[in-house]
Amino acid sequence: MQNPRCDFIRAIQNNDLARCLVKTAEIHGHFCPGSALGVMASVYGLNRLGMGSIPSDGMEKLMAIVEINACFADGVQAVSGCTLGNNGLVYRDLGRHAVTFAIRGREVGVRVRVLPGFRAHVSRASPEFFPLVEKVIKDRSGDEEDAAALREMGKKSAFALIQLPFEDLFAIETARPDLPDYAPITESVLCPGCKESIMATKVVAVGAGRSLCFSCAGRRYRQVEGGGIVAKEHRVQPYSTEDQA
Ligand SMILES: [Zn+2]
Ligand SMILES: [Zn+2]
Numbered sequence: 001m002q003n004p005r006c007d008f009i010r011a012i013q014n015n016d017l018a019r020c021l022v023k024t025a026e027i028h029g030h031f032c033p034g035s036a037l038g039v040m041a042s043v044y045g046l047n048r049l050g051m052g053s054i055p056s057d058g059m060e061k062l063m064a065i066v067e068i069n070a071c072f073a074d075g076v077q078a079v080s081g082c083t084l085g086n087n088g089l090v091y092r093d094l095g096r097h098a099v100t101f102a103i104r105g106r107e108v109g110v111r112v113r114v115l116p117g118f119r120a121h122v123s124r125a126s127p128e129f130f131p132l133v134e135k136v137i138k139d140r141s142g143d144e145e146d147a148a149a150l151r152e153m154g155k156k157s158a159f160a161l162i163q164l165p166f167e168d169l170f171a172i173e174t175a176r177p178d179l180p181d182y183a184p185i186t187e188s189v190l191c192p193g194c195k196e197s198i199m200a201t202k203v204v205a206v207g208a209g210r211s212l213c214f215s216c217a218g219r220r221y222r223q224v225e226g227g228g229i230v231a232k233e234h235r236v237q238p239y240s241t242e243d244q245a
Helices: 006-013 017-028 033-049 071-080 118-125 129-138 144-161
Strands: 062-066 089-091 098-103 109-114 170-175 188-190 197-199 203-205 211-213 221-225 228-232
Touching: 006 017, 006 033, 006 071, 017 033, 017 071, 017 144, 033 071, 033 098, 033 109, 033 118, 033 144, 033 170, 062 071, 071 089, 071 098, 118 129, 118 144, 129 144
Parallel strands: 062 089
Antiparallel strands: 062 098, 098 109, 109 170, 188 197, 203 211, 221 228
16 A cells, blocks of 8 residues: 555545544554544544645654643544654643644644533443443452443443534634654664663763763653653662763
8 A cells, every 4th residue: 555544544534533433443442532532633633734735644744732641642643643653743741632733834733622521422422431430440449340331331432422513522723833843863872881772862971982871870761651741760770880980
């Protein structure tokens, strides 16, 4: 196939939300309201941007700025093709169900946000969904049967959401996105500590032409996790640097 994303592109152009949801579940692992909302926001936002002019090849022309690291974000990654790995995705740690799509070189993009009333729509489609989330995910007190019921209810509510009119669930507005520069192409250097190849921008100079990776230098680093972007301390003993002085 010429374009590995042709299936998605066709589905977006045809507004085929069910197809996009099924394909999203391949990476997300389950059907749920959050990923369904990410799918809907993306299909709508990309068509508003003008899908015909969108390269959608993961080469950082099309950018997505997603404001939450929850199920929603996987709908965005799958449908838009803007991912963590191709640097088309910017994760802004704001905890909002919203995404902005922009094209480099164009001043104006679109921001799609989920309206706060979405939970009522989920409950209407599946009254058991949120109580099951409490039990199985939050309290971790459910059994196998509860987990299976949650999967079923997640699927039911996801497919119900995509039937709803867009305006019931979302607001869309034009936005002037603050895009980062293209991801830098950096050289690799060999860390003398772990002997692994490291991006040259991710080393700490420890004198006399020696540069250690953050891990070996025991330097703080940042990681994306459930709670957002957090600073972390190394727990392991850093590589010995006694011969630097
Ligand atoms: Zn999910
Ligand atoms: Zn190292």
